[in-house]
Amino acid sequence: MKVLITGAAGFIGSHLAEKLSLFGYEVWGIDNYSSYYSPSLKKANTNLLNQKDVQVINGDLRDPKLYQNLPLNFQFIFHLAAHPGNDINSSYDDYFSNNLDATKLLTDFAQKNKVLKHFFYISTSSVYGLNATYSEEQVPQPISWYGISKLAAEQLVLSKARNNSFNASSLRLYSVYGPRERPDKLFSKLIHCSINHLPFTLYHGSEKHIRSFTYIDDITQGIYQALKNFSKVNGEIINLGCEEEFSTREGISLVENITGKKIELIDLPARPGDQLHTRAITNKAALLLDYKPVTSLKDGVKYQLDWYISESRDSEALRPNAIEQGD
Numbered sequence: 001m002k003v004l005i006t007g008a009a010g011f012i013g014s015h016l017a018e019k020l021s022l023f024g025y026e027v028w029g030i031d032n033y034s035s036y037y038s039p040s041l042k043k044a045n046t047n048l049l050n051q052k053d054v055q056v057i058n059g060d061l062r063d064p065k066l067y068q069n070l071p072l073n074f075q076f077i078f079h080l081a082a083h084p085g086n087d088i089n090s091s092y093d094d095y096f097s098n099n100l101d102a103t104k105l106l107t108d109f110a111q112k113n114k115v116l117k118h119f120f121y122i123s124t125s126s127v128y129g130l131n132a133t134y135s136e137e138q139v140p141q142p143i144s145w146y147g148i149s150k151l152a153a154e155q156l157v158l159s160k161a162r163n164n165s166f167n168a169s170s171l172r173l174y175s176v177y178g179p180r181e182r183p184d185k186l187f188s189k190l191i192h193c194s195i196n197h198l199p200f201t202l203y204h205g206s207e208k209h210i211r212s213f214t215y216i217d218d219i220t221q222g223i224y225q226a227l228k229n230f231s232k233v234n235g236e237i238i239n240l241g242c243e244e245e246f247s248t249r250e251g252i253s254l255v256e257n258i259t260g261k262k263i264e265l266i267d268l269p270a271r272p273g274d275q276l277h278t279r280a281i282t283n284k285a286a287l288l289l290d291y292k293p294v295t296s297l298k299d300g301v302k303y304q305l306d307w308y309i310s311e312s313r314d315s316e317a318l319r320p321n322a323i324e325q326g327d
Ligand SMILES: NC(=O)c1ccc[n+]([C@@H]2O[C@H](COP(=O)([O-])OP(=O)(O)OC[C@H]3O[C@@H](n4cnc5c(N)ncnc54)[C@H](O)[C@@H]3O)[C@@H](O)[C@H]2O)c1
Pocket: 006, 007, 008, 009, 010, 011, 012, 013, 030, 031, 032, 033, 034, 035, 036, 042, 059, 060, 061, 062, 079, 080, 081, 082, 083, 084, 097, 098, 102, 122, 123, 124, 125, 150, 172, 173, 174, 175, 176, 177, 182, 326, 327
């Protein structure tokens, strides 16, 4: 089975590529090594994938020429490439060109794949808005360019299922963490700051924000179960995440307890677009996919810390600038 994974050099994409390759799929990846965070970290992910027989094409999904050189016999497409987070330094165009315009070209390409069985769009709890504590029937009310652009792209993909162009579904993920997590995200930064005795910057009020933190293996397993059950999920939106919830404060204390090192906090002014509360309601995933995350936050953060210590990646590339609480 031949599968295409966009954003394969990124955090979740690289884990998914590794897993599907392990299970015998012929995996093709695409990534443009965007500078949202250090491309050297993405190159390191690609090197790892190359050792596992996964090639990642260096290409930009916004470039129409990219598609001329791609084969037209993919059976499954997983679309993870995106401009992520709720980043004050990113422009409207960064979000809408990478998240929406790129998805338009990719769906045009997907339509030409006559053997395509299913297109999986990887969406986010951010589409729900300030509070993401709902089942999939809730009317989305995104509050950031990220959330709005991801919702628009999700609906573009689902419209293809609605008008029978190809089968598709959307998987909405919740605060994913673990080895290779994006360096702008909570546990990456906490671990980095704790180990290196660096201050940790926090947007005002975010200590009280609540998240459904979900370990990376529980996410790739959920995506894999969606693949195995693709015939049941055409046109569906499915939340994938851990139902247990923790505040940012609890996350900070957990890292301090595991490393045995106190973290100095620096308060920045509050930032618009941050979600207050996310909690994955996963009854639908349990019903359709038999989905059940198994990793506790304590274990997952320990695995991430072990990876961080063993990997000692480019420390300049990992250096945090400001706390990112978005997906
Ligand atoms: N990490 C989370 O907690 C989380 C939660 C919910 C949803 N998601 C979704 O999961 C997906 C992957 O997120 P991630 O955290 O792994 O982010 P990531 O930034 O590590 O991965 C995204 C990859 O897409 C690539 N990319 C961006 N624009 C591209 C373009 N125009 N052409 C080709 N490649 C491009 C980037 O270079 C990057 O490697 C995203 O769609 C994101 O919205 C992530």
